[in-house]
Amino acid sequence: MMWPSSQASKLLTLLLLIIVIYCVNMDTFLFLRIQNYKLDIFELRENSTMQETSTRKVDTLADYEEVTWVSCRINPLCHPTVKGLMVDHINHYIYGPLSAIVDISIQLSDKLLIITPNMISLFHVFVAIIGANLLTCPNLAVRRVAVVLFQIRMFLDDLDGHVARERKHIKGERSEVGSLGYWVDGICDLIGVVSMMVGIGLYLKNNPPRKGYKGTPVSTLPYHQLKEINSTEDIEKDSSVEIGISYKTKVTFQRVVQVIGLFSGQMVLSSLAWNRYIDVYQELLENCTEYDVFKRVSSFKSGSFFSATLMWRIVNPHSYLHLLSFAIFCDKTWGFLKSIHYFGYLVLVFAVGMSEYYIECIKTYILGSSENL
Incomplete structure (x- = not known):
């Protein structure tokens, strides 16, 4: 059936359509913002050896904060970064602004200093465990509650990063690879995802598809x-x-384990690749101030870079989890897992191949004498 059978599923499908339209529009606005306004990630990181001509070219654009009518504290378009361009649409355009609104409302970053980002990370593990337990229930309504809890977990995952950046006065999304918060957040995310997979596995074991x-x-x-x-x-x-x-x-439980295992493998590979390319792009475009700033800005503004990051916004592990949550809510869990457990690997291979090729193009442009990306 094209439409899920229950009214709740139909309403969710309509909501999904609205979200897709909203995210496509936000992507368009984000691309225009990058093209037409200053990129503050390049303003404070450059050393005195930059070429004057490059500096003048970078400084000719207007400041986006002066023209936007939405406060940059909640506006996801204000401070584009490499990681910001690679974060999935739901987290970047919905949970990100919502985290900022919650933070402003209860002054979590400014006054509730007793609540640390790591504490928020640990709490969303607790939420995930409860959600995983509810996922094993044969009642669809209870499993839908579990989906809501897992979405709350993903919101809290965004909130802990927002609070950490606000307290360090960091603008925009960035990965601080190797820091304590980086590892705590990663481990807590892993526990949350494993809990979800275990809950789905136990449900399919007790209620095998046919x-x-x-x-x-x-x-x-x-x-x-x-x-x-x-x-x-x-x-x-x-x-x-x-x-x-x-x-x-x-369907035998052995087959269930096989399908879930293949899907989980996609999640692992997607997560590893996603984090790798965030790190590589950050190093090339944001962190290496000895490279020509004009070429780095040109690379960041290029349509090919926007397309390369858009690809990872779609196939990153968070997007997988959102799609899986939607399938659970619509009672299509097995159908979704079975349809993607092989096909998803082909998509990942394509994404990795294109990313490796594009990284070489950026290196050639930035480090070489080429004038075209």
Whole structure:
């Protein structure tokens, strides 16, 4: 069916459509903001050896903060960075501003100093464990509550990073690779994702999905098919099928583990690649001030770089989790996992290949004599 059966699922599908339209528009505004206004990540990091011509070219653009009518404390377009361009749409355009609003409302960064970012990270592990327990329930309404809890976990994951940056007076998204907060956040994220996978696995073990032969009377099946079904699976007669008899069989738990394992492998590979390219792009474009600033700014502003980062906004691990949450809410968990458990690897291979090629192009442009990216 094109539409999920329940009214709640239909409303969620409509909400998803609205979110997609909103994110496409925000991507458009983000690209225009990068093209037409100053990029503050290049203003305070340059040393005195920069070429004067490069400096003048960078400084000719207007300041975005002076023209936007939305406060830069909550506006996700104000301070574009490498990581900001690679964060998934939901976190960047919805949970990010929402984190800022919550922070401003309760003054979490300014006055509630007893609550540290690491404490928020540990708390969302607790939320994930509760959600994982609810995911094992056969009642769809309870599993939908679990989805809500996992979305709260992802919001808290965004909130802890926001609080950490505010207290360090860092503008925009950045990865502080190797810091204590970096490792605590990563470990807590891992526990949350593992909890979700375990909850889904236990649910599918206790409520196995079914497969079978529709519209074919059992008497007409070849003997080897009958033997395989009767020896390994339960057979159910479905009288609702008008064109014949439907014999459905339960998917084995071994198959469930295989599919979940393949999907989890995609999550691991996606996470490793995503973090690698954030680190590489940051080093090339943001951190290495000895490289020509004009070439770095040109690379950052290029449509090809925006496309390269957009690709990882779509295939990063957070996007996988949002899609999985949507599938659970619509009671399509098994269908989603089965449809992506192989196909997702092809997408990742393509994304990694394109990223490696583009990194070489950036290096050639920035370090070489080429004038075109």
